[in-house]
Amino acid sequence: MKYFFKHKIQIERKLNARAPVLFLDFDLTLSPLARNPNHAFLPVATKNVLKEISAHIPVVVITGRKLSDIKKRVGIKTLIYIGNHGLEHEKSGITKSAPLSILPKNGLKKIKNKFLNLAKKYPGVLVEEKKFTIALHYRLLPRENKSAFLIEVKKIHPSLKKHGLRGSFDKKTFDVRPDTKTNKGTACLWVLETLQNKSHKKLTPIYIGDGKTDEDAFRALPQGITIRVGKSKHSYAEYYVSNVGEVRKFLVWLLKLFI
Ligand SMILES: [Mg+2]
Numbered sequence: 001m002k003y004f005f006k007h008k009i010q011i012e013r014k015l016n017a018r019a020p021v022l023f024l025d026f027d028l029t030l031s032p033l034a035r036n037p038n039h040a041f042l043p044v045a046t047k048n049v050l051k052e053i054s055a056h057i058p059v060v061v062i063t064g065r066k067l068s069d070i071k072k073r074v075g076i077k078t079l080i081y082i083g084n085h086g087l088e089h090e091k092s093g094i095t096k097s098a099p100l101s102i103l104p105k106n107g108l109k110k111i112k113n114k115f116l117n118l119a120k121k122y123p124g125v126l127v128e129e130k131k132f133t134i135a136l137h138y139r140l141l142p143r144e145n146k147s148a149f150l151i152e153v154k155k156i157h158p159s160l161k162k163h164g165l166r167g168s169f170d171k172k173t174f175d176v177r178p179d180t181k182t183n184k185g186t187a188c189l190w191v192l193e194t195l196q197n198k199s200h201k202k203l204t205p206i207y208i209g210d211g212k213t214d215e216d217a218f219r220a221l222p223q224g225i226t227i228r229v230g231k232s233k234h235s236y237a238e239y240y241v242s243n244v245g246e247v248r249k250f251l252v253w254l255l256k257l258f259i
Pocket residue numbers: 025026027028029209210211
């Protein structure tokens with residue numbers, strides 16, 4: 001993995017040859033770590049620079065959060081939003097979501113009840129209902145209860161498939177979603193293709209993210225500029241920046257290319 005800021009010149013050349021479209025994850029990419037996911041926010045300085053960039057190129061925020069949540073949290077009208085790992089999106093005020101028929105409603109309900117019971121039993125555990133998906137956050141769980149809690153979650157995990165669901169652990173969260181092919185990678189490719197068809201020219205996707213679900217996007221965009229927040233040996237991203245502060249530094253650098 002290469003440190004992004006050591007390769008700025010080559011990347012600038014690439015972006016001069018072909019205009020970019022910018023994809024950004026939210027939690028721990030744009031927003032600093034929040035122990036409670038309800039408290040995650042977009043720093044004002046980042047918001048301002050994103051707003052300015054979106055006057056020059058398409059900017060897409062792509063997250064596992066639900067669409068209404070991410071729109072409120074970012075609050076910039078000129079962006080494109082993708083929620084629920086690709087199952088919902090909004091562009092220019094038009095909202096689209098995966099057909100509700102793909103939703104394993106009974107399965108989601110069963111899992112939700114199991115999650116609510118766990119949250120009752122383990123104070124500090126939060127259930128996030130996202131209509132298409134459901135997440136269990138355990139960053140606030142006291143350390144001494146963690147292993148007992150995880151044993152219970154791991155018991156639920158194998159039962160997801162028969163309910164038409166799948167689950168993944170990442171960053172003190174267990175996220176459960178429909179077992180479909182849609183992921184951040186397929187969603188990025190769809191947005192990229194739509195924008196390219198509209199502008200009749202090829203675009204260079206830039207993708208920045210920090211988590212496991214972002215790996216689907218890194219893998220889907222080998223022709224793009226893929227940047228992981230945090231160096232890792234096990235990532236499909238080509239470059240890394242060190243932290244959320246450096247994502248903002250990257251955004252400031254990118255904006256300067258247009259002005
Ligand atoms: Mg993230």
